[in-house]
Amino acid sequence: MTLNDDSFTDWKNREEIAESMIPMIGKLHRERDVTILLHSRSLVNKSVVSILKTHRFARQIAGEELSVTETLPYLEALTSLDLGPSQIDLGILAESHRADDRGLSVRDFTAEAVAGATGANKIDRREPRDVVLYGFGRIGRLVARLLIEKSGSGNGLRLRAIVVRGGGEQDLVKRASLLRRDSVHGQFQGTITVDEANSRIIANGNEITVIYANDPSEVDYTAYGIDNAILIDNTGKWRDREGLSQHLRPGVDKVVLTAPGKGDVPNIVHGVNHDTVKPDERILSCASCTTNAIVPPLKAMADEYGVLRGHVETVHSFTNDQNLLDNYHKADRRGRSAPLNMVITETGAASAVAKALPDLDAPITGSSIRVPVPDVSIAILSLRLGRETDREEVLEYLRGVSLTSPLRRQIDFTTAPDAVSMDFIGSRHASIIDAGATKVDGDNAILYLWYDNEFGYSCQVVRVVQHVSGVEYPTFPATSA
Structure with a gap:
């Protein structure tokens, strides 16, 4: 047998194993509300090849490929347990077991590692929570895709309605088409039909009512059977508490803004300060895509090395706020053609850091350049550290942060020497550290942070x-804080 035959046989074996994992992953998700992850990447509703690619990607984080032959026994052990709603990371489970010197079997170690989700420790399955999208643009449609994707268990969040201004003929059909096909993010994964008689878009069985309104005051959500909903404002039209309070109509309990909030509206970056949200807070902001990209690695560096000051330069893809061709715009430079120019503009991300990291006693400045790409940006974070270090130490530290820390859903890590912006379309992390571009000299560090300013941000929302x-x-398994 030739080497090629050996490689192909190995591939087919791994395909067979990955195929056997799919029904186990699906059953855990549907029947027990358990999401199986691999290094923070969901394996729910993934194809055979996608599961294998996710395992292979582990080599960029852990330094070596993780094989399905290694993770299958842990998944099989999970199916035998009395699990309650939870997320379980097979990558961390396997790594933790390798590091354990007690000689426990896979079954015994798994049972111990997820004990907080079994038996008397199980939490109750949540009743579905209604969600309304106010605005259906770039972020609104991606958030809709994510909500529909996560509705498979029948619990959790349930997208009930979207609110848009009245359109012309075939408005509902055109909006459904924009959800179905996207020039940047590709086809919707599933089926979409239009019920014009009832003004509904039905996506993967989710009945989404399209409500036409020019103003929040025109909508009574209880008339549509919506109650205690979270409304996500994707328009950015109102950014202070007074304006956003207009959404607190019958049927709506909380309002979440997908833009930086002004005044006393809390700016929340998940993974960093989401646990500071008070239960009775009804209005909050998810800050900006750039704020979400820089704050998690900034916190990680501040925790380990201290940060005395910093500057962030953002090279940002163009957005719908800019013009295709030169035309009037209230901003000085954004009126110039977005696909033809690099455009110097402002960013509020640096000032927003203070809201998300109030304990960081360091001045952070920032600026931005819009460039002619449709998606994925890069933030160049230049830091003066509290102590001297070297490049190898910083990279090893950040690799560990991306793998096992509480920030592992926000911070990703790549060692790919030929990585470019298109490689990160669809990334679910807030930012991805480019190891090859990282520079460290004594107490100075420069981090290059890729981020999908559309999809990665929508995941954070x-x-x-x-x-x-x-x-x-x-x-x-739980990780240390």
């Missing part, structure tokens, strides 16, 4: 909504 709605389930 959904995480905040899950948290404030009470449907964010604990992750096992």
Whole structure:
């Protein structure tokens, strides 16, 4: 047998194993509300090849590929347990077991590691929480995709309605088409039909009512059977408490803004300060995509090395706020053609750091350049540290943060030497540290942080909504804070 035959046989064996994992992962999700992860990446509703690619990607984080032959026994052990709603990371489970020197079997170690989700420790399955999207643009449609994707268990968040201004002929069909196909993020994973008679879009069985209104005051959500809902404002039209309070109509309990909040509106970056949200807070902001990209690695560096000062330079993809061709715009430079120019503009991300990291006693400045790409940006974070270090130490530390820390859902890590912006479309992390570009000289460090300013940010929004709605389930094995 040739080497090629050996490689192909190994591939087919791994395909067979991955195929056997799919029904186990699906059954745990549907029947017990358990989400199986691999290094913070969900394996629910993933194909055979996607599962294998996710395992292979582990080599960029842990330094070596994780094989399905290693993770299958842990998944099989989980199916035999009396699990309650939770998220369980097979990658961390396998790594923790390897580091354990007690000689426990896979079954015994797994049972111990997820004990907080079994037996008397199980939490109750949550009743579905209604969600309304106010605005259905770039972020609104991606948040809709995520909410529909996560509705498979029948619990958690349930997208009930979207609110838009009245359109022209075939408005409902056109909005459904924009949800179905996206030039950047590809096809919707599932089926979409339109019920024009009842003004509904039906996506993967989720009946979503399209409400036409020009103003929040025009809508009584209880008339649509919506109650105690979380409304996500994707328009950015109102950013202070007074304006956003207009959404607190019958049927709406909380309002979440997908733009930086002004005044006393809390700016929340999931993973960093989401646990500071008070239960009675009814209005909050998810800050900006750039704030979400820089705050988690900034916190990680401040925790380990201290940060005396910093500057962030954002090279940002163009957005719908800019013009396709030169035209009037209230901002000085954003009126110039977005696909043809690099455009110097402002960013509020640096000032927003103070809201998300109030204990960081360091001045952070920032600026931004919009460039002719449709999605994925990079933030160059230049820091003066509290102590001297070297590049190897910083990279090893950040690799560990991305793998096992409480920030592992926010911070990703890549060692790919040829990585470019398109490689990160669809990333679910708030930012991805580019190891090859990182520079460290004594107490100076420069981090290059890729981020999908559309999809990665939308994932952060959904995480905040899950948290404030009470449907964010604990992750096992637990990691140290």
